[in-house]
Amino acid sequence: MQRTPLCERLGIEVPIFGFSHSIDVAVALAEAGGFPVFGAAREAPDKISEDIALIKKRLRGKPFGVDLMYPKLAGEESSRDEAKKKLPAEHVAFVAALKAKYSIPDPVKPNFFADQIRNQAFFDAQTRAVLESEVSAVVTAVGLPKDVVQAAKARGKTTFALVGSARHVKAAKEAGVDILVAQGYDAGGHTGLVGTYTLVPQVVEASGGLPVLAAGGVGHGRQIAAAFGLGAQGVWLGTAWLATREYGTPPALLRKLLAARSEDTVITRAHSGKPCRVVKSSWSDEWDAEGAPKPLPMPYQHVLTGELLAAIEEHQVEPLVYEAAGQSVAWFNELTTVAAIVERLKTETRAALDEMKRNLKEEA
Numbered sequence: 224m225q226r227t228p229l230c231e232r233l234g235i236e237v238p239i240f241g242f243s244h245s246i247d248v249a250v251a252l253a254e255a256g257g258f259p260v261f262g263a264a265r266e267a268p269d270k271i272s273e274d275i276a277l278i279k280k281r282l283r284g285k286p287f288g289v290d291l292m293y294p295k296l297a298g299e300e301s302s303r304d305e306a307k308k309k310l311p312a313e314h315v316a317f318v319a320a321l322k323a324k325y326s327i328p329d330p331v332k333p334n335f336f337a338d339q340i341r342n343q344a345f346f347d348a349q350t351r352a353v354l355e356s357e358v359s360a361v362v363t364a365v366g367l368p369k370d371v372v373q374a375a376k377a378r379g380k381t382t383f384a385l386v387g388s389a390r391h392v393k394a395a396k397e398a399g400v401d402i403l404v405a406q407g408y409d410a411g412g413h414t415g416l417v418g419t420y421t422l423v424p425q426v427v428e429a430s431g432g433l434p435v436l437a438a439g440g441v442g443h444g445r446q447i448a449a450a451f452g453l454g455a456q457g458v459w460l461g462t463a464w465l466a467t468r469e470y471g472t473p474p475a476l477l478r479k480l481l482a483a484r485s486e487d488t489v490i491t492r493a494h495s496g497k498p499c500r501v502v503k504s505s506w507s508d509e510w511d512a513e514g515a516p517k518p519l520p521m522p523y524q525h526v527l528t529g530e531l532l533a534a535i536e537e538h539q540v541e542p543l544v545y546e547a548a549g550q551s552v553a554w555f556n557e558l559t560t561v562a563a564i565v566e567r568l569k570t571e572t573r574a575a576l577d578e579m580k581r582n583l584k585e586e587a
């Protein structure tokens with residue numbers, strides 16, 4: 224696998240960066256030579272401190288990052304109960320009808336979507352937990368708060384920012400971000416409108432020399448070779464890890480992900496209220512259907528649907544289960560391990576680079 228200057232700088236062996244909510248995935252990726260980023264946006268602040276301490280211990284000195292989201296919100300209620308008072312009756316009735324239609328029992332286990340509300344106090348507490356931890360890198364997504372970037376840097380942490388458009392690069396540079404993650408339309412999760420192949424070179428051109436990672440749709444080594452050609456120093460993957468033993472994806476969701484092709488993902492506001500690419504399911508279909516209400520803006524969509532989403536996940540209600548997933552999902556159709564994915568990507572990248580060299584020589 225080709226190493227890039229960023230590998231030296233961060234002390235990693237391969238320029239493969241992995242976003243995951245799973246500690247086991249993070250540890251396995253670090254062991255395979257990549258750079259793990261633990262997704263903490265769905266975690267309560269206390270749990271974040273605990274999880275980071277655990278990852279730190281298991282990684283025995285290897286670097287890793289933590290990712291937080293900073294979306295602009297439509298409202299600032301201090302509790303879910305308070306926010307519930309604002310939910311339109313039509314929406315409440317729609318969700319109750321879905322619960323009845325699919326015979327969904329109540330959730331029993333704790334779940335982020337059922338228990339938390341996103342507001343500024345919540346983001347501040349999450350940020351404090353991350354800044355006070357021993358994590359080596361802090362990643363910001365969806366929004367880019369300069370004070371968080373500056374505070375992370377003051378504590379000696381490397382800072383990454385996800386950007387979905389070349390016009391976001393200026394703000395990232397002004398905030399002092401160290402590494403840009405150009406996350407294109409193909410990506411799983413909250414995404415912008417510009418495809419990865421178009422976005423990466425635009426971000427590289429605007430970056431003024433900051434290292435750039437290509438994110439969104441990456442599932443094959445050919446794309447890693449292409450990402451180097453586009454000017455990226457590495458790739459950033461999210462969907463890949465959902466198909467690993469380490470992630471422990473629940474059975475009904477796993478079946479759906481393994482069977483999915485690129486066209487089986489869809490961008491919907493029905494998850495969080497903001498555009499988010501997910502694997503298609505009856506959840507996205509029901510919200511897309513004629514007569515369905517328009518999803519509510521963040522944070523109200525989760526206030527409305529949180530308990531039902533938690534129940535769907537807990538009881539694995541097959542037609543409705545879904546997860547954020549990118550167009551890369553097509554490359555992950557069997558349950559495997561993080562190490563096997565990294566190994567495959569390395570082999571494919573090497574082969575693609577050799578093929579490029581051969582083809583270009585023949586052309587010359």
Ligand SMILES: Cc1cc2nc3c(=O)[nH]c(=O)nc-3n(C[C@H](O)[C@H](O)[C@H](O)COP(=O)(O)O)c2cc1C
Nearest residue numbers: 242264364410411412439440460461462547549551
């Ligand atoms: C299940 C899942 C959850 C995600 N949640 C977040 C998140 O909380 N914060 C974030 O910055 N990115 C999140 N992402 C996006 C990833 O960081 C990454 O940009 C994306 O997965 C890349 O595209 P790919 O899925 O095709 O590999 C998520 C992606 C997936 C698949």
